[in-house]
Amino acid sequence: MSLSSLGFLIEEALKSIRRNGLMSLTAFTTVTMALSVFGGAAYALYRVHQIAQALPRQFQISVFLRMEVPRDQALRVADSIRALPDVAAVTLVTREEAWAEMEREHAGAGAHIADALAGENPYPDRLDVEVRAPERAAAVTAALRGSGQFPEIDEVRDARDALERALAAGRVVRNAGGIVALALLGATLVVIQNTIRLTVIARWREIRIMQLVGATGSFIRLPLLLEGLFYGMVGGLLAGTLVAVIARELGRYAATLSSPLTAMAPPPLSALTVLVGLTALGALIGLTASAISIRRFLVRA
Amino acid sequence: MDHARETSDPAILRLVDVSVVYPPSRCALRDVSLNVAPGEFVFVVGTTGAGKSTLLKLLYRAEVPTSGTVEVSGVDVGALPHHAVPALRRRMGVVFQDFALLPDRTVFENVAFALRVIGAGRRAIRRRVPAALEQVALVHRCDAFPHQLSGGEQQRVAIARALVNNPPLLIADEPTGNLDPDTSLGIAMILDEINHRGTTVVVATHDRHMVDNFPRRVIEFDRGCLVRDDRQGAYAVEPVEPGLSH
Numbered sequence: 095m096s097l098s099s100l101g102f103l104i105e106e107a108l109k110s111i112r113r114n115g116l117m118s119l120t121a122f123t124t125v126t127m128a129l130s131v132f133g134g135a136a137y138a139l140y141r142v143h144q145i146a147q148a149l150p151r152q153f154q155i156s157v158f159l160r161m162e163v164p165r166d167q168a169l170r171v172a173d174s175i176r177a178l179p180d181v182a183a184v185t186l187v188t189r190e191e192a193w194a195e196m197e198r199e200h201a202g203a204g205a206h207i208a209d210a211l212a213g214e215n216p217y218p219d220r221l222d223v224e225v226r227a228p229e230r231a232a233a234v235t236a237a238l239r240g241s242g243q244f245p246e247i248d249e250v251r252d253a254r255d256a257l258e259r260a261l262a263a264g265r266v267v268r269n270a271g272g273i274v275a276l277a278l279l280g281a282t283l284v285v286i287q288n289t290i291r292l293t294v295i296a297r298w299r300e301i302r303i304m305q306l307v308g309a310t311g312s313f314i315r316l317p318l319l320l321e322g323l324f325y326g327m328v329g330g331l332l333a334g335t336l337v338a339v340i341a342r343e344l345g346r347y348a349a350t351l352s353s354p355l356t357a358m359a360p361p362p363l364s365a366l367t368v369l370v371g372l373t374a375l376g377a378l379i380g381l382t383a384s385a386i387s388i389r390r391f392l393v394r395a
Numbered sequence: 396m397d398h399a400r401e402t403s404d405p406a407i408l409r410l411v412d413v414s415v416v417y418p419p420s421r422c423a424l425r426d427v428s429l430n431v432a433p434g435e436f437v438f439v440v441g442t443t444g445a446g447k448s449t450l451l452k453l454l455y456r457a458e459v460p461t462s463g464t465v466e467v468s469g470v471d472v473g474a475l476p477h478h479a480v481p482a483l484r485r486r487m488g489v490v491f492q493d494f495a496l497l498p499d500r501t502v503f504e505n506v507a508f509a510l511r512v513i514g515a516g517r518r519a520i521r522r523r524v525p526a527a528l529e530q531v532a533l534v535h536r537c538d539a540f541p542h543q544l545s546g547g548e549q550q551r552v553a554i555a556r557a558l559v560n561n562p563p564l565l566i567a568d569e570p571t572g573n574l575d576p577d578t579s580l581g582i583a584m585i586l587d588e589i590n591h592r593g594t595t596v597v598v599a600t601h602d603r604h605m606v607d608n609f610p611r612r613v614i615e616f617d618r619g620c621l622v623r624d625d626r627q628g629a630y631a632v633e634p635v636e637p638g639l640s641h
Contacts, residue, residue, distance in 0.1 A: 098516050099514045299495065299497060300497060300508075302495065303495055303508065303509075303512075304508075305481075305484075307489075307508075307560070308481040308483075308512075308560075309481060309512035310478075311478065311481075313512060313514070314512075
């Protein structure tokens, strides 16, 4: 196909989009909505999955000792825990180090907090325990909590609860978002199909003339396919932009929370990946809808 | 064309025992056989429903025969696969009663449309469109839109579009059906000129005035049957005896 023919076909497709007016706008809007919900749900699910995957590798148990436990005894407890078969490493974080950590995290507010606490350091000594294998983390936590072997331990915390909550949220996102997104994707197919059908009706005279002067079937179908492709791509691009912006803002918000989940979260997908992914998906949907419509409504003559 | 069965026979159109039956059992054409030589001018006449339009549709493959064979330039049109139909249609021009022009395009663009959709380049369009408009004496109206033209002018644009690919065959289905007698004669003169340049012209018409003013070969249909084929006939045969029609 020559460049001139391609230019002609693109020109015809754009003319048709303009002529369909309100229906074109409906097509763009529906594609954008459907892909935003679908893309948003998929992105959230991916992110939760990504965090869940990363979490066990960095699995760490925080062991808080009683306030009255002296430092040398704390070191002995650390040695005892290090001797457990499933433990890879134990690091003592002294109460002074914990205080300094707090001051670093709450830059500027540290002095106020110190005033409020009347100079009293409320932090106990803490042991950060790393396990050799993620699946052994639960056993190590249970051993530290309930055996009575370590009366110096006040509290044992791990990220399991946060992980469970995140996974539960992920399941909700997947189920609810998935159903809504699938319904919207179906609606998108129908709307684009109808728009192309309107185009076929609006252009029946041109199509008849094209057939009579010897235009090939592919030459007649191509502007209709391009029109569907255009609806899908523009809708996908808008949806990608929306999802990328929302994901970035949510990411920024999450970074302000002092949760072990966000602290350990791997870097998110780039905005470009989201944009390209949703645009490609939109293009695929647009082409599919056009192809169905052409097959159903374009009369062979 | 792969599917062509080229013959040494000079006929540009050949129908052999052609019948067309529309479901459930309406017979539009019945055992029609005829030949048209290259360069001929043929009027196809008959009452509404006689089979004129069906005959023309067979030629440009908008219909296929129920039985018999239809050949255009030696190609068995009825046996053509769907993908080969565009190539057949590029070798003929078709003109309709309703002109079939695109209202949002100028005269030039309407004629150029026939070239653009078959992939012709801009240079070919710039060269061939004015030449086609020249043949119908409409070069001066090339920037006008169809609604700015008279019926006769619109039909001339349609003829220019049919001619722009220089086809050896021009088919016109009631080209003067929407026009007054004087304008019809103007269209007939243009078709006659086109024929004189060597194009075979087949015109289905009800227009007695036109047929009688241009004595050419006349083929008459009645209820699907070919009832008359005069080498230089009139619209209707005059009765030779009182009470006896053809």
